[in-house]
Amino acid sequence: MRIDEIEENSGLTGDVDGRPVAVFRGADATYVFENTCPHLHCPLSWNADENAWDCPCHGSQFTPEGKVVRGPARQDLRRLEASIDNGAISLR
Numbered sequence: 434m435r436i437d438e439i440e441e442n443s444g445l446t447g448d449v450d451g452r453p454v455a456v457f458r459g460a461d462a463t464y465v466f467e468n469t470c471p472h473l474h475c476p477l478s479w480n481a482d483e484n485a486w487d488c489p490c491h492g493s494q495f496t497p498e499g500k501v502v503r504g505p506a507r508q509d510l511r512r513l514e515a516s517i518d519n520g521a522i523s524l525r
């Protein structure tokens with residue numbers, strides 16, 4: 434996945450180094466999460482209308498920075514260490 438595939442202040446799901454990820458590109462920072470809901474591990478989707486990560490399985494919602502705002506999930510998203518080199522995102 435490349436950073437220029439993601440609009441600023443928006444999220445995208447995909448693969449990095451063969452691993453499913455959810456990436457939020459903020460104005461000042463990029464957040465790379467494991468794309469699995471902390472509740473029962475469904476993949477997340479980006480909700481542009483509400484500027485949030487949604488879990489389609491049981492309705493958990495997370496901020497762009499991965500903080501849980503609505504359950505049943507009780508934990509934040511798991512952030513992964515990543516780097517961006519020439520626009521390409523890779524995991525450390």
Ligand code: FES
Binds near residue numbers: 473474489491492506
């Ligand atoms: S697996 Fe995400 S809310 Fe249940």
